[in-house]
Amino acid sequence: MTDSQATPEPVTGPGQPGPVPPGASGPRTVDTANQALHDGVNRCPKCGSTEIQLRVSAGKLVCLFCRYEWxxxxxxxxxxxxxxxxxxxxxxxxxxxxxxxPEVSGVITLKCPGCGSEVVVNTAEAMSSRCHWCRHILTINEQVPNGAVPDAVLPFGITRDQALEHIRAFAGARRLFAHRTFRRDFAPENVVGVYLPYMVVDGNASADVQGFGEVETRRYTRKNGDQEETYYDADVYQVGRHVDFTVDDLTIESSAERANMNAFVNTNNVINTILPFDTKNAVRWNANYLVGFTSERRDQDVGQVEPVLEDQLLSIARSQVEGSVSRYNRGVRWEAEHLVVHGTRWVSMYLPVWLYSYYYEENGHAMVHYIAVNGRTGETMGSVPVSQGRLILAALVAGTVLEGVALWLLAVMS
Ligand SMILES: [Zn+2]
Ligand SMILES: [Zn+2]
Known part of the structure; x- marks a missing residue:
């Protein structure tokens, strides 16, 4: 999908991709490793304590020992x-x-800087672990290629209490139709803060679309027996458009795992409805942003999600040319489209979501229902198991109420 424009970018220096060596293909890498953090030793810059976590209301890391924030x-x-x-x-x-x-294990062994003992961190479960001998907290900061350490993290900005309010409001608005077991078991305190893996992509692309556009020239009716039928005359034009465009921070899911599990198909849809995130505020990796939260590992590489990006770029291209074809008042039928991607830039990022899940079984079918809260904006979406009986009942009640009002109106008027 890469374009053959061979002019190397004349950029060097820290944080810049190096120039493309002549004849070389394949991606260039930008090193995003947070050099200030040494693996395992992730200390408060003021006092050196390892007891650090995100203070959501301030959007900052806070040292639990000296209260320094950064x-x-x-x-x-x-x-x-x-x-x-x-x-x-x-x-x-x-x-x-x-x-x-695939050879890199998710289980990483760190040497404790406090006492020298070896501490194991299973990155499938946590990105930090406490040394049980000297109580130091050890964190994973090195970008081992197992998908666990992204380039950046967008810290939670919505507190747990705020998320609870959103979830209660969402479920409350649907209570009338919710299945009775859902209402009985509803326990929003079980909400979990989870960082989900995304690829955040910038792109520079061009697209050509070709098709036929119709302009109506006359409209008239003809009798066909008793029926009047409408006819129209139209000029048909061959239409072609070229568009050059860039995209900034498209978010693409980089965990296939959930998509493959039937019960979880639901979540993907749910998460898509609470987009977007303010990815411009994402910060460099520091495992302490994850303390108290769970995270899901990325399992998709750039090559695997490229088709998703191309789909998105094509639909952006189509919407970009829309404004220029309005004179074809009977519409344009696009028959061929061609996308050229000149350049892309990929950053892996953890995005914050509060997730309330409810396991529900009906007629032997297991379903997991979710209510998800965007950990930055509070945007909330989800599903609740619906009781058909209650839906009908609600409709009946509504009908009865309306009838009642009508009768009352009649009574007042007469
Ligand atoms: Zn401190
Ligand atoms: Zn130790």
Missing amino acids: SEAKIEPVVAGESALQDLTGTVVASGATDIS
Whole structure:
């Protein structure tokens, strides 16, 4: 899918992709490793304590020992540098988004800086672990190619209490139709804060679309027996359009696991409805942003989600040409389209979601229902198991109420 424009980008320096060596193909890498963090030793810059976590209401990391607060730097300047999106060529992949290597285990052993003992962190479950000998907290900061450490994280900005309010409001509005077991078991306190893996993509592309557009020239009716039928005359034009465009921060899911599990198909749809996220505020990786939250590992590489990007780029291209074909008042039928991707830039990122799940069984079919809250905007969407009986009952009640009102009106008027 990469274009053959061979002019190398004349950029070097920290955070910039190196120039393309002549004749070389394949992606360039931007190193996003957070050099300030040494693996395992992730200390408060003020007092050196390892007891650090995200204070959601402030959007900052806070040292639980000395209360010092700070943030990691934003990721975007590290990856994008100075170059304009229109000049983006080739494939640039941030180091946290490089291909996952199947040999690399998700279980990582760290040497405790406090006492020298070996501490095991299973990155499928957590990105930090406490040394049980000296109580130091050890964190995973090195970008081992197992998909667990992304380039960036968008920290939670909605607190747990705020998420609870959103979930209660969402379920409350649907209570009338909800299945009685759902209402009985409803326990929003079981909400879990989870960081979900996404690829955030910038692109520079061109598209050509070809088709036929019709302009109505006359409209008239003819008698056909008793029926009047409407006819129209139209001129048909061959229409072609070319569009050059860039996209900034498209978000593409990078975990296939949920999509393959039937019960979870639901979540993908749910999460898509609580987009977008303010990805411009994502910061460089620091495992302490995840303390108290769970996370899901990326299992898709750039090559695997490229088709999703191309689909999105084509639909963006179609909507971009729409404005220029309005004179074809009977519409345009596109028959051929061609996309050229000049350049893409890929960053792996954890996005914050509060998730309330409810396991529900009906006629032997297991279903998991979700209510998801965007951890930045509070946008809430989900599904609740519906009781058909209650739906009918609600309709009947509504009908009865309306009838009642009508009768009352009649009574008042007479
Ligand atoms: Zn401190
Ligand atoms: Zn130790």
